[in-house]
Amino acid sequence: MTVPAPPESDDDVARFLTELGVPGIVDVHVHFLPEPVLRKVWAYFDQARTHYGLDWPIQYRTPEPERVATLGGLGVQAFAPLVYPHKPGMARWLTEWVAGFAAATPGAVPTATLYPEPDVADYLGAAVEAGARAVKVHVQVGKFDPRDPLLRPAWGLLADAGVPVVVHCGHGPIPGAHTGLDVFGAVVAEHPRLRVVLAHAGMPDYLDALDLVHRFEGVYLDTTMVGTAFSQKFAPLPADWPARLVEVAERVVFGSDFPNIPYPYAEQVATVAEWALADDRLGAGFLRSALHRTPARLLGV
Numbered sequence: 001m002t003v004p005a006p007p008e009s010d011d012d013v014a015r016f017l018t019e020l021g022v023p024g025i026v027d028v029h030v031h032f033l034p035e036p037v038l039r040k041v042w043a044y045f046d047q048a049r050t051h052y053g054l055d056w057p058i059q060y061r062t063p064e065p066e067r068v069a070t071l072g073g074l075g076v077q078a079f080a081p082l083v084y085p086h087k088p089g090m091a092r093w094l095t096e097w098v099a100g101f102a103a104a105t106p107g108a109v110p111t112a113t114l115y116p117e118p119d120v121a122d123y124l125g126a127a128v129e130a131g132a133r134a135v136k137v138h139v140q141v142g143k144f145d146p147r148d149p150l151l152r153p154a155w156g157l158l159a160d161a162g163v164p165v166v167v168h169c170g171h172g173p174i175p176g177a178h179t180g181l182d183v184f185g186a187v188v189a190e191h192p193r194l195r196v197v198l199a200h201a202g203m204p205d206y207l208d209a210l211d212l213v214h215r216f217e218g219v220y221l222d223t224t225m226v227g228t229a230f231s232q233k234f235a236p237l238p239a240d241w242p243a244r245l246v247e248v249a250e251r252v253v254f255g256s257d258f259p260n261i262p263y264p265y266a267e268q269v270a271t272v273a274e275w276a277l278a279d280d281r282l283g284a285g286f287l288r289s290a291l292h293r294t295p296a297r298l299l300g301v
């Protein structure tokens, strides 16, 4: 089967999915947050020129119910609403908040987050017990070392439960004290059964991320912001990226960073479709896997 023409706008995504023959997108990387936290995140992006050296106009700055409806209109069938703390004592609260959000929101799967603190196994274990299907870890924003011994029981319980960790551990868009694929690679080496989704495909160290995927069978890449015109300006993909995905095609999952993206959602879908078009060995099969089948399996939807 041929790859349908990539969507030209958000209104065109539904047509693309129908032609591809998938019931919808399963997006492993979406953000919903308590209102006061979200307002701070958006205020931070408003100062992106100071923080990142470039403008970052948030595309979907709308009230929460409208954002949920926007995802539905885009053909997103299920999504992981991801939350993450920037300081201790916050992960439990965010994890409890997102459980409530997921319970009340069609399509949202329950998630959790963590921070190196004495009670991490306690609240994370409770969240997994209650059905959390993904855990967000943000090494740069959290400013913690993922090898912190306080996190050992957390990684262990997630490996045992088979709950994937969506981890932002790359140096992009800005490096942190403990970012780097080598740092998180040490966690994976210690917990080789851990299911890991490398957010942003390890941006900008895409090849190091691919290397981890090759070395550990539980490691996946998400497409979040990868290859969009915006990201290509500061973290360009290797020219042979589609060819490099062939061997790991079943371990690529769609992610978007909705709503905090500086371009329409359709651009991410179109970017992934362009990879499929660039190499016949990817094609429509890769797209159906990355947009739907593999993330659906990973999140248990």
Ligand SMILES: [Zn+2]
Residues within 6 Å of the ligand: 029, 031, 257
């Ligand atoms: Zn994100």
